[in-house]
Amino acid sequence: MATGPLTEAEYQHHVSAVWRVTIILSIVTVVEVVGAIFYPEGAPRIILNIFFIIMSLLKAFYIVAVFMHMKYEKRALQLTVLLPTLFLVWAIIAFLWEGGAWLNLRSVWF
């Protein structure tokens, strides 16, 4: 985003974007909590968990893109910051797998 002073129109545009995102984040949080409390007891937990993860990633996207202004930065900066986080995809899969292996070890040997 430009560092110079904003025109009145740009300023109004940015302010309304912020309030729009505020409403989105609030609604998502309320929906998550309602889901957590009222999800039927016997229904498969995995569906609710996938829903929570998608909603959290949605919140993260709005915070980074709008609040942190990443949307308005140069493509090169966006990529140098965001691409390294892809390593975490590997880390999550590898370590959760590892956790399962620990459980297996414990149940076999202890």
Place this chain on the structure above:
Amino acid sequence: MNTEAAAAIKHEHHDVWGGGVSPLNVSYGKMMMWYFLLSDAFSFAGLLITYGAIRFSHTDWPDPNEVFSAVPFLGHAHMPLVFVSFMTFTLIMSSVTMVRAVQEGHRMNRKGVALWLGLTILGGLTFLGSQAWEWTHLIHGGMTISSPWTQLDHHSGDVVYTAPIVFGQLFFTITGFHGFHVTTGVIINSVVFIQNLRGVYDRRGHYEMVEKVGLYWHFVDLVWVFVFLCFYLL
């Protein structure tokens, strides 16, 4: 594409990456704040992934709706996730007031920055106070880093479930590390708040410092999204 346009692109490319200008179009301070936040994201990811791995290695794990069901001033009322939702909302709102402070900074509006940054600091303090209450409540309930959380029967008060000790250890370590970030954020915001009131940024000619601390503050909110996900929702 005609040769003229191609030449223009080549020329522009050379201008941008050939030295003398910032190819990323941000100041050094803002760029390094982004890279610091990237490294900090890996710190938090390391902690939360550890939480996931340890949780996957256990057959039993406490139900967050049972662990986090207390609300201040309501005694033993069973209200799952209500208080932590309030904390989440507080942090989101303080992020919103922070963006407004940054926007007023772009307009060189000292009073506007003071108002919105002041509200941001209040939001941060509210969050920290809430977390202090939550920790106190859990510790009084018996969960520490060396003793497990126990679930009591709502009527008889008998222990019906004992959680793994590591649950408490992970909870206090990760929310503590996040709370430490919020604390430093409040301190840094306060320093900028005072500098702003003293007109430092007007004399400097720009309010970029507000943007930099703003990035840090939003990051704290961003991390909370995932702490909230791992501990309270999943």
